[in-house]
Amino acid sequence: MARGNSGNLRIADRCYSYLESNGEATVTEMREMLNESGRYGVTSQQLTNILRCSPLFKRTGTIM
Numbered sequence: 001m002a003r004g005n006s007g008n009l010r011i012a013d014r015c016y017s018y019l020e021s022n023g024e025a026t027v028t029e030m031r032e033m034l035n036e037s038g039r040y041g042v043t044s045q046q047l048t049n050i051l052r053c054s055p056l057f058k059r060t061g062t063i064m
Contacts, residue, residue: 006055011040011047024060027051 024035025033031047034040042050051057 008050008053011042011050014040015047015051016056019057023037 005054011034014034018030018033019025027044027047030051031042032043034047
């Protein structure tokens with residue numbers, strides 16, 4: 001059975017909590033935090049799409 005958006009909402013909530021306690025972070029730092037917990041296995045592309053669609057986040061800069 002598909003999980004739908006509930007998995008994405010949990011990841012967005014977890015990233016939001018991480019940013020509240022640690023300040024600004026890159027996608028790579030958030031991905032590593034999620035993958036180290038062992039609960040989520042996300043790629044940078046998946047995480048970027050989740051954060052892009054969530055109203056909780058805004059981009060503050062771009063690094064090339």
